[in-house]
Amino acid sequence: MPPRRLPLGAAVAALAALTALAAPAPAQAQAQAQARPDTPSVPPPGRVTVEVAGVNGSGCPQGTADVAAASDNTAFTVTYSNYLAQTGAGSGGTDFRKNCQLALRIHVPQGFTYAIARADYRGFAHLQRGAYGQQRANYYFQGNAQTARSTHQFNGPFSDNWQAADQTDYADLVWAPCGEERNLNVNTELRVYAGTSGSQNLSFMSMDSTDGSVSTVYHFEWKECPAA
Secondary structure, three states: OOOOOOOHHHHHHHHHHHHHHHOOOHHHHHHHHHHOOOOOOOOOOOOOEEEEEEEEOOOOOOOOEEEEEOOOOOEEEEEEOOOEEEEOOOOOOOOOEEEEEEEEEEEOOOOEEEEEEEEEEEEEEEEOOOOEEEEEEEEEEOOOOOOOOEEEEEEOOEEEEEEEEEEOOHHHOOOOOOOOOOOEEEEEEEEEEOOOOOOOOOEEEEOOOOOOOOOEEEEEEEEEOOOO
16 A cells, blocks of 8 residues: 555644754753854953962972963963873883872953863873873862863774873853852873783873973863852
């Protein structure tokens, strides 16, 4: 028996009903648009400054980590000059793991708050066949719970610049408390494992730069604080 065809009017009505069911209600659509903005937030006027309030870790001995805010208030950078993890020939027992904990004091214009929307990490790695390296990171505001730790792995053989990025969905952003000044704690870590490469073969992974050309970049998301 041939398939039954709906009259044109009934078909149009059915299509309209399906469309109405699929489309979100106006309030829901507005909430979705706010949760996933199509355009980046507009940075606030004035000057944003970033200062190192505390530093700790084998990957950033005192005086080897510098921070600077971008002139357009969209991001800030962290540049390391002695951040190297290695394993194999000539390595010490703890050299396979290096970490850095930075407490950053970020001054923002009054009436605005920020979150870290994206972090870009870069460095150089030389990994023998069978070896692998890992870059780990997380951050949190003073007094708040830590964010989940992200891990990026690079497998040997590899001898080149490396880069990794952590992107946070808008709905999951962690905002600095309005009207309060709390340090942003940034934790990073490098690990290098010999794996099956053998203990005599040197493998290493760095996140450092002696000339300032390689930096970790943290991108801001901005919003205005509610009126008091």
